[in-house]
Amino acid sequence: MDKMLYVSMTGASQNTLAQRSHANNLANISTNGFRRDFEQARAMPVYGDTFPSRVYAMSERPGTDFTPGTLQETGRDLDVAISGQGWLAVQAADGGEAYVRTASLQIDALGQLRTGNGLPVLGNGGPIAVPPEQKVEIGQDGTITIRALGEGPSVLAEVDRLKLVNPDLKQMEKGADGLIRFKGPAPAAVDANVRVTSGFLEASNVNAVEEMTAILSLSRQFELQVKMMRTAEDNSEAMARVLQMS
Structure with a gap:
């Protein structure tokens, strides 16, 4: 239960950071000479005193698109x-x-x-x-x-x-x-x-359609992560009731 909540929580927070990257690109669509930032997510194990027991998604900006604008x-x-x-x-x-x-x-x-x-x-x-x-x-x-x-x-x-x-x-x-x-x-x-x-x-090399599509996709992923957190909470409450009955 704790792992499920941890993964969904980190996924939601990293989705927010990814949306910021695309929103910044979209905000500079009219900025002359602007170069859009790439965005990607990758799995990142959590290391500690023992073997990594949790993996969360980490959003990052791996580079810049240097394609010339018009x-x-x-x-x-x-x-x-x-x-x-x-x-x-x-x-x-x-x-x-x-x-x-x-x-x-x-x-x-x-x-x-x-x-x-x-x-x-x-x-x-x-x-x-x-x-x-x-x-x-x-x-x-x-x-x-x-x-x-x-x-x-x-x-x-x-x-x-x-x-x-x-x-x-x-x-x-x-x-x-x-x-x-x-x-x-x-x-x-x-x-x-x-x-x-x-x-x-x-002109800027930002493609408005691509950026809007990416933002909408990340929004749906964020909603999914929030549902997972609610499910983890419901499961925790159900388990607590079972323990009380026993």
């Missing part, structure tokens, strides 16, 4: 997305290097190039600074070209180049802040073959 045209010159494989390097809030697939770039009051959520964009020598300009263009190779204030339309100047990388996806992991990081001892190396598309943003 490109959506915006027409804005500072909206960029990676075409094909690769990543754009940014500076995370902790000062480390992180990577994104798309960004709606902005130039702040100090001339620093930042993503839409305020992260500095990295170039050849660190965060990119853009001088006062009339127009900014970003080439397919990540080159940032500007027309300075007061200059004619034919006078262009190259400012910097976006740091574009393409490491092995097995070495990439998603952090709690949603940014992708490289697991190697040093930041990922620049890859000259990565291409950028200007005027586009990459």
Whole structure:
């Protein structure tokens, strides 16, 4: 009886955690560049002073789906997305290097190039600074070209180049802040073959139908676990009445 209650209790709690994972994916269906989290459950024996006598289901996030999302045209010159494989390097809030697939770039009051959520964009020598300009263009190779204030339309100047990388996806992991990081001892190396598309943003790779189906399936499993707990309680009460009669 105790084992039945334990298994159903742990199953219900892990079902709740699994639903959170899918709910987070669904909540970010409109977040540009979002990568959905995988979710799975596996049996986990409970070890103690003796041989394991109980096994419970443990929900976990074994990895991230790095499948590219669709490109959506915006027409804005500072909206960029990676075409094909690769990543754009940014500076995370902790000062480390992180990577994104798309960004709606902005130039702040100090001339620093930042993503839409305020992260500095990295170039050849660190965060990119853009001088006062009339127009900014970003080439397919990540080159940032500007027309300075007061200059004619034919006078262009190259400012910097976006740091574009393409490491092995097995070495990439998603952090709690949603940014992708490289697991190697040093930041990922620049890859000259990565291409950028200007005027586009990459959509999330979340499939709403799959996520809703998974949430509904987990909800039914949760209800089943609750019924098992009630059955265990009823059986315990019945056994107590039998003992009282004897």
